[in-house]
Amino acid sequence: MELGLMKAGRFEQAQRQHIATLVRLGEGREALAGREIIQRSWRRCVDDYRLDPSRPRPVRVLTHAALVDSREPVDELLYVARAGVDQLFAQVAPMGYVLLLTDRHGVTVDFRGHPDQDAALRRAGLYLGADWDERHAGTCAVGTCIHEARALTCHQREHFDATHIALTCTAAPIHDPQGRPIAVLDISALQSPRGLESQSFGLPLVTLYARMIEDAYFLHRYRDTTILRFDTTRAFVHFNGRGLLAFDPQGRVLAANGEGRALIDAHAQRTPPAPIWVTQLFEAELDDLLALPRCEPDQLRALRLRASGEIRFAALVEPRGGRARRRDATVTGTTEDTATDIATGMTTDAATASHDPVAPTSTPALDRLAGDDPAMQRLLGLARRLCRQPLNVLIRGETGTGKEVLARALHASGDRAEGPFVAVNCAAIPEALIESELFGYLPGAFTGGNPKGMRGLIAQADGGTLFLDEIGDMPLALQSRLLRVLAEQEVMPLGAERPVKVALRVVTATHRDLAALIAEGRFREDLYYRLNGAELVLPPLRERADRRDLIQRLFAALAAEQGVSVPLRGDALNALLDAPWPGNVRQLKSALAFALATREGERITVHDLPEGCRADLASVPPTPPPSAIPATTQVGHDSDDASAEAESLARALAQAGWNVSQVARQLGVSRPTLYRRMRRHGLVPPNRREALRD
Numbered sequence: 001m002e003l004g005l006m007k008a009g010r011f012e013q014a015q016r017q018h019i020a021t022l023v024r025l026g027e028g029r030e031a032l033a034g035r036e037i038i039q040r041s042w043r044r045c046v047d048d049y050r051l052d053p054s055r056p057r058p059v060r061v062l063t064h065a066a067l068v069d070s071r072e073p074v075d076e077l078l079y080v081a082r083a084g085v086d087q088l089f090a091q092v093a094p095m096g097y098v099l100l101l102t103d104r105h106g107v108t109v110d111f112r113g114h115p116d117q118d119a120a121l122r123r124a125g126l127y128l129g130a131d132w133d134e135r136h137a138g139t140c141a142v143g144t145c146i147h148e149a150r151a152l153t154c155h156q157r158e159h160f161d162a163t164h165i166a167l168t169c170t171a172a173p174i175h176d177p178q179g180r181p182i183a184v185l186d187i188s189a190l191q192s193p194r195g196l197e198s199q200s201f202g203l204p205l206v207t208l209y210a211r212m213i214e215d216a217y218f219l220h221r222y223r224d225t226t227i228l229r230f231d232t233t234r235a236f237v238h239f240n241g242r243g244l245l246a247f248d249p250q251g252r253v254l255a256a257n258g259e260g261r262a263l264i265d266a267h268a269q270r271t272p273p274a275p276i277w278v279t280q281l282f283e284a285e286l287d288d289l290l291a292l293p294r295c296e297p298d299q300l301r302a303l304r305l306r307a308s309g310e311i312r313f314a315a316l317v318e319p320r321g322g323r324a325r326r327r328d329a330t331v332t333g334t335t336e337d338t339a340t341d342i343a344t345g346m347t348t349d350a351a352t353a354s355h356d357p358v359a360p361t362s363t364p365a366l367d368r369l370a371g372d373d374p375a376m377q378r379l380l381g382l383a384r385r386l387c388r389q390p391l392n393v394l395i396r397g398e399t400g401t402g403k404e405v406l407a408r409a410l411h412a413s414g415d416r417a418e419g420p421f422v423a424v425n426c427a428a429i430p431e432a433l434i435e436s437e438l439f440g441y442l443p444g445a446f447t448g449g450n451p452k453g454m455r456g457l458i459a460q461a462d463g464g465t466l467f468l469d470e471i472g473d474m475p476l477a478l479q480s481r482l483l484r485v486l487a488e489q490e491v492m493p494l495g496a497e498r499p500v501k502v503a504l505r506v507v508t509a510t511h512r513d514l515a516a517l518i519a520e521g522r523f524r525e526d527l528y529y530r531l532n533g534a535e536l537v538l539p540p541l542r543e544r545a546d547r548r549d550l551i552q553r554l555f556a557a558l559a560a561e562q563g564v565s566v567p568l569r570g571d572a573l574n575a576l577l578d579a580p581w582p583g584n585v586r587q588l589k590s591a592l593a594f595a596l597a598t599r600e601g602e603r604i605t606v607h608d609l610p611e612g613c614r615a616d617l618a619s620v621p622p623t624p625p626p627s628a629i630p631a632t633t634q635v636g637h638d639s640d641d642a643s644a645e646a647e648s649l650a651r652a653l654a655q656a657g658w659n660v661s662q663v664a665r666q667l668g669v670s671r672p673t674l675y676r677r678m679r680r681h682g683l684v685p686p687n688r689r690e691a692l693r694d
């Protein structure tokens with residue numbers, strides 16, 4: 001008798017038996033039986049997740065809003081997977097199966113089912129938004145596949161929760177080009193014959209489609225990079241070669257699928273993390289590989305593997321539009337986008353270039369900015385959708401929350417990424433110079449200027465992104481000129497008679513309340529609307545749920561920069577998690593750098609941290625959110641205090657050779673804040689004084 005076809009009474013009896021078995025198991029009165037992979041999962045359900053088998057629970061289904069959030073990070077995969085999902089469903093639907101594609105946490109983000117079974121499928125949790133995480137759904141194909149990192153069938157009473165014992169489900173993991181699990185493909189049926197062997201067709205079928213989707217995603221992500229495709233069979237290489245290796249123009253491997261990864265693992269004892277070169281894997285020169293498309297008669301060659309001496313047939317998938325795109329052209333010299341390699345586990349922006357208007361964006365630069373913080377994930381989802389739209393973006397957030405980092409990531413993920421990224425801090429340039437710096441000037445436009453004239457920063461950003469930080473500090477007169485640049489897409493250098501055409505995206509940032517500045521007549525409303533094509537609001541560090549992840553990532557990066565390997569002890573991590581962080585990520589970064597530089601032992605303890613960042617000692621109140629910051633924040637010192645501050649500031653600057661970044665670090669304030677204070681006290685760096693005299 002098929003479980004799903006049982007009369008209701010018989011089904012309830014089967015559920016009671018199942019529950020009794022699990023209860024005895026939990027009490028140690030029954031030994032585990034059955035397949036090992038299922039036994040391990042039941043153990044986890046009882047011992048680790050403390051699931052109560054006597055209280056069967058239907059699967060959790062996410063709200064629509066939460067589902068939208070879950071789909072965002074896998075948008076691009078869903079787009080690429082669609083054809084594979086439809087094909088697989090067409091094959092299994094006649095046998096009564098439905099299809100689920102879940103994210104890496106088990107949330108169903110795509111679904112194919114039979115409309116006439118809608119209600120029954122919903123009840124069974126076979127539906128969009130259903131969350132099959134093993135920790136609350138118990139043993140099931142999707143959740144256990146994620147936990148065990150392998151494909152499996154979970155058949156009827158192998159499910160832990162009695163709600164699901166009628167189902168039969170088969171799931172296989174899908175990995176991203178860096179080998180990280182990204183999704184799970186599953187087929188499930190409400191009814192099936194009793195024996196597990198009835199499902200033997202499912203595992204190879206779902207595994208095959210999972211691999212096809214994985215490879216399609218790989219080829220899509222690295223479509224602007226050279227890819228070596230290889231297989232043991234000559235006839236399969238071009239259309240279904242199992243191995244994929246993406247490599248940069250120097251031959252450094254950037255990404256590999258499962259088969260490619262197996263080659264890397266077999267490669268002679270590499271000490272991670274070390275770059276892997278494609279020529280270390282195959283007996284061939286880079287030029288030979290690049291010449292594969294010209295090989296007669298079928299554009300492939302037999303190559304010997306260096307590790308095993310075995311033969312593989314190899315062909316090349318050439319980058320779309322020719323050579324891979326260069327991604328690091330920024331006037332201000334960002335290091336965000338330099339390609340790293342597969343061995344370090346970092347993604348490369350070579351994969352992000354896209355001209356396809358319908359494809360969702362591929363945005364490693366954005367992906368790197370946050371961990372599991374809902375507000376940040378929402379923001380990055382929006383940023384991913386915006387980065388290729390021709391909209392100006394306004395970024396708001398307290399000082400040090402990463403506004404410039406986000407602006408750079410937007411640029412690196414957009415279709416102007418090959419163009420320059422020009423960052424201008426409106427608070428850092430003395431008011432008298434902003435105009436000439438931004439708009440440029442012709443030779444002889446004014447005395448003291450460069451006799452050859454100067455190309456302004458706006459013109460330098462042509463074809464790329466102009467990032468105007470601290471836009472609230474832009475003098476009113478220049479706001480009108482900027483408005484004209486945005487409206488006409490042209491710039492008029494000082495002394496010029498004709499404007500120069502420019503094509504650029506403008507990203508602005510501020511920690512100030514622009515609405516209040518508008519109300520006070522200090523910021524033009526029409527400019528505000530021009531700049532604010534879309535608004536991204538960065539949460540302060542103290543509110544971010546991914547602080548632990550961020551601390552560990554920043555710490556690892558700083559330690560790697562210094563070439564040291566020092567652990568961060570739990571007490572230090574806890575203190576950092578609890579700190580109020582008025583200076584946000586910048587302050588966190590300086591605290592970690594300080595601890596690394598001044599540590600007394602071989603590990604970082606709470607005693608190595610600067611006192612100001614420890615919650616127990618910190619007395620600085622957190623910076624209020626931007627909307628609460630009154631526009632008059634910067635005035636209001638009495639004159640004695642002001643002259644004392646001016647004096648000590650001038651001394652600190654002189655001692656540091658007018659290195660503003662260094663003094664900002666010393667004082668624990670951001671550079672723009674320091675510039676504002678300097679401006680307030682009339683402190684001008686020596687290299688600017690000459691120009692100011694005119």
Ligand SMILES: Nc1ncnc2c1ncn2[C@@H]1O[C@H](COP(=O)(O)OP(=O)(O)OP(=O)(O)O)[C@@H](O)[C@H]1O
Pocket residue numbers: 368369370397398399400401402403404405406469509511554585586589670671672673
């Ligand atoms: N997500 C992040 N990952 C790593 N580092 C970050 C991140 N966000 C910010 N930082 C670091 O924190 C510091 C401050 O970032 P950034 O300059 O972008 O902040 P900001 O909001 O523009 O600051 P300000 O308001 O002072 O201009 C920088 O050193 C930056 O590298």
